Amino acid sequence: MSEIAIKYNDNIVDLQTAQELGLKGDAIELDNSVEALEVLRHSTAHLMAQAIKSLYPDAEFYVGPTVKEGFYYDFKTSEEIGQGDLKKIEKQMLSFAKKKYPIERYVISKEEAREKFKDDHLKQAVLNMIPDEDVSIYKQGEFEDLCRGPHLPSIGLIRYFKLTKISGAYLGGNSKNEMLTRIYGIAFADKAFLKAYMDMMAEAEKRDHRKLGNEMKLFTFREEVGAGFPIWLPAGGRLRARLESLLFKAHRKRGYEPVRGPEMLRSDLWKTSGHYQNYGENMYFTHIDELEFGVKPMNCVGHIKVYEDELHSYRDLPIKYFEYGVVHRHELTGALHGLFRVREFTQDDAHIFCRADQIEEQIIEVVDFVDKIMSTFAFDYKMMISTRPDKAVGSDEVWEISTQALKNAMDTNELAYEIDEGGGAFYGPKIDIKITDAIGREWQCGTIQLDFNLPERFKLEYNGEENNKIQPVMIHRAILGSFERFIGILTEHYAGEFPMFIAPTQVAIVPVAESHKEYAKELSDKLIDINADSEIYAKNDSLNKRIRIAEKTRVPMIVVIGDEEIANNTVAIRDRRTREQYNLSEEEFLKLIQTKINEVNF
RNA sequence: GCCGACAUAGCUCAGUUGGCUAGAGCAGCUGAUUUGUAAUCAGCAGGCCCGGGGUUCAAAUCCUCGUGUCGGCACCA
Structure with missing residues (x-):
C-alpha cells in the first residue's frame, strides 16, 4: 500500500x-x-x-x-x-x-x-x-x-x-x-x-417499494388516473387498515378524540389561516356557484372549526383532536416518487390545543409517542428543529418564543436534535422526525409543530381561572407523517417481509388435496375471529406449486393441512421469517398467531 | 418545473438498417391430473405497440406535441 x-x-x-x-x-x-x-x-x-x-x-x-x-x-x-x-x-x-x-x-x-x-x-x-x-x-x-x-x-x-x-x-x-x-x-x-x-x-x-408494491399487489399508479394519485389494492388495503386500527387505539389511549373536517373549505378561511397567501401555489382550487373553495392541503383549519364548536375551560385543556386526514398538494411532476411523494395522501394528523404552561409536557408526550412507534418498527430516526422559513406569518418575537420553547422541551429532557435553518412551516417552527430508508435516504415522516399564529388569526380562546379569555397554543403533529410514505418506507425497511401485526395476510393455508378444503375453510374462519387474515391456496395446481406461490407473496406463515393434520387436529407450519418447519396443535397455532399479532407496543 | 433517458399483452421482456399476419415466459380461461412442503401436462384466449399530429409506397421503429415512468436537480409528509 x-x-x-x-x-x-x-x-x-x-x-x-x-x-x-x-x-x-x-x-x-x-x-x-x-x-x-x-x-x-x-x-x-x-x-x-x-x-x-x-x-x-x-x-x-x-x-x-x-x-x-x-x-x-x-x-x-x-x-x-x-x-x-x-x-x-x-x-x-x-x-x-x-x-x-x-x-x-x-x-x-x-x-x-x-x-x-x-x-x-x-x-x-x-x-x-x-x-x-x-x-x-x-x-x-x-x-x-x-x-x-x-x-x-x-x-x-x-x-x-x-x-x-x-x-x-x-x-x-x-x-x-x-x-x-x-x-x-x-x-x-x-x-x-x-x-x-x-x-x-x-x-x-430489490427492496424498492415501487417494485415490491407491484409484486405484492399493495398499490398501483395509472397514467389515465393521473400522476401522484395512488390506487390501493386489496393487499395494500389490508396492510393499511391494520396500521390504521393499531394507531387508532394508541391515540384513544392517549386522550385523542377522532374528528373529521371537510375535504374542501371556502377560500376565505384559507385567507384567514394564511394558507392562501403562503401555500396557495401548492393548493388546488375550485368553484361552487360563485364561491371559491380550496381543497385542504392540511387539516388544521378543520380542527380549528371543531375547537370553535363549543366554549372551552382551562380545565379541559389539553384538547386533542385526531384524524386520518386526506390532503392534496400540488407537487412538481419531477418530485413525484412512488408512495414517497404523491399528490394525494393521508396524514395521521392531530392538533393539540393547550395552555402555554402545558407546551413542554405535551411536546414530550408526543416525542414519547413517536419513540414508541419507531422502536416498534425498529427504525433509526433523528430529530431536527426547523426554524422560520422565508415565507411565514407572525412576528419575529412569536417565532423566537416558540422556537425557544421547542428547544427547551428537548434540552430539559436531554433529547438530541439538529437545527434545520429555515425549514419550518409557515405558521410555526417544528421538530421533524427523520427516518432512514433501506437505501440510506432520509425521509421526513413525523413532525411536531408549535403554533401561536393560527390561534391568533382565528381568535381562538378558552376561559381562564378568572373567567378571562385566553388564547390557547396549538401543536400540530403527525407521527407516521403520511400512510403513503410510511408504508413505502416500511416496505423497503422489511424488504416486503412485514411482521405479523401489519402483514397484509397473516397466514397462507395450503390444503394438500381437494378433501382438505373444508378444514382449511374452518381454520380460516377461526383466524378471522382472532383478527387474522388468511388466504386458502386450493387451486388446481400441484402442492409444490401452491407452496411456491404462497412463499412468493411473502406471507409470514404458511400452514399445510392434509389427512394427518385433520386426524390429529394439528397444522404443519412453515415460518417464512424463521425459515423453520414444525407441527402445532390447532389450539397452539391460533394462540401463536394471536401472540404475534399483539406484538405491538404503541 | 428543469436536464437526460424510457413507454410493446394483467406482469417481466424479445422485436434486425422503416418491409408481409408483432413474439416468449409468467398470470388468466378450458380440459386432464388430486398431489405431503419452492413451478404436472395439453389446449385456448389475450395487443389502437402510451395518446394526438406529421414524414414515407410502407411506421412499434423516423420527426413533433402531449401524457406517464425512471435517474438526478430544485422543492417537500
Missing part, C-alpha cells in the same frame, strides 16, 4: 502540497478510510473530467466535489450526453489511468488563471467565488484543472471505480440558473469494496 497524502492539523494535505510547503504529518495510505477515499474520489472526479474533455473537447467544467456517496462533476458540452455514454467515458478513464500520469500541482495568480481558462465560462464562475489572490492548478498529462485538492500523487492509483448516474443539475443549485450535466461516480481502494458497494445498491433496488 502506498502513501497518498498526510494528515496535518486534522486536514488532509496531499503529497504535492506537503512537499512544497515542507509539511510533515501522519501518512494516509491508499485504503478505504474516510480520508483516503476523499482523496481518491476527488482525483477520480478529475480523471473523469479529463476523459470527458478528451471525448468532448468543447466541455466546460464547473465543480467536481466528493459527496457522501462518491463524487460528481458538473459540466457542459454542446453535444448531448446520455446514460449510454457512461461506459465510453469509463473506458477512456481507464486508458488514461493506465498511462499513470503523475498529478502535478502549481500555484498561479487568479489573473493568470482567468487567462488560462478564458474559454471556460463555468471556470470563470468558479474563480469569481474564490476570495484568495492565488489559486492552485492540478495537472495530469495534458489536462489541467483549477482545484484546491487534495489529490493522489498519480492517476495510476485509480482502478476501482464506476460511473453511476447522469443527470441535470442547476449551476450553483439555483433553479433560476442554467442547467448543467452532472455525472456521479463512486471509487474505492480495492475491488472487494467496490463489489460490496455495487451489491448493496442491487439489494436496495
